[in-house]
Amino acid sequence: MSTRVLLATRNASKLKELRRILAEAGVDGLEVVGMSDVEPFDEAPETGATFEENALAKARDAAKATGLAAVADDSGLTVDALNGMPGVLSARWSGAHGDDAANLRLLLGQLADVPDERRGAAFVCAVALVVPGDAGPREVVLRREWRGTLARQPRGENGFGYDPIFVPEGGSRTAAELAPEEKDAVSHRGQALRALVSHLRELAQQ
Structure with a gap:
């Protein structure tokens, strides 16, 4: 019998990614479901000051509402020349989410006068796992970064968000010019989810 794990998202691509990572790691005994597979519940707005706070709040809400072990992530772009902004405001940097x-x-307008050597940035992902229990929930929070630089013009049709201007360290293509499987193998979210695998394996064996 499989243990259900809720990935607190309505993004089908994120669901596929976690399922694929678990399959690649040989983790059996877990059924990963999304928000559309459970009864609707009130979701608190993301008001945390850090990616970790937001991911943990989402996972806590989901676990409390459903009784399932819950995984949630929060991610965004931190730009060196902007002192780490847009950060947790990445999805609503221009005002509209x-x-x-x-x-x-x-963002490109704000960086127009920034020279190439100072256009460093990182995609950041924090992922949280909350497992309900009689003695209180067990909580795990992990953070991973994907370093790179920012191009002056968008390039590429894959990906979303800031992918068209993010050039990973050691590469020449933007994240939007990478094939999905290439991006999954090295991205901030892929790294964070892979780091979570050992904890999910433990859950599957309970």
């Missing part, structure tokens, strides 16, 4: 084109335009 999820307007990728407007966010990109605003």
Whole structure:
């Protein structure tokens, strides 16, 4: 019998990614479900000051509402020349949540006068696992970064968000020019989810 684990997202690509990572790691006995597979519940707004706080809050809410072990992530772009911004505000940097084109335009405008050698940045992902228990929940929070630099013009059709201007360290293509499987292998989210595998394996064996 499989143990159900809730990935607190409605993003089908994130569900596929975690399922694929668990399959590649040979983890059996877990059924990964998404928000559309459980009864709706009130989701608190993301008000944390850090990626870790937001991921943990989402996982706690999901575990409390459903009684399932819950995984949640929060991610974004930190830009060296902007003192780590947009950070947790990445998805709503231009004011409207999820307007990728407007966010990109605003960020490129803010960096217009920044020389190439100072255009360092990192994609950051924090992932949290909350497992309900009689003695209180067990909580794990992990953070991973994907370093790179920011191009002056968007390139590539894959990915989303800031992918078209993010050039990973040691590469020449933007994240939006990488094939999905290439990106999964090295991205901040892929790294964080792989780091979580040992904890999920332990859950599967309970």
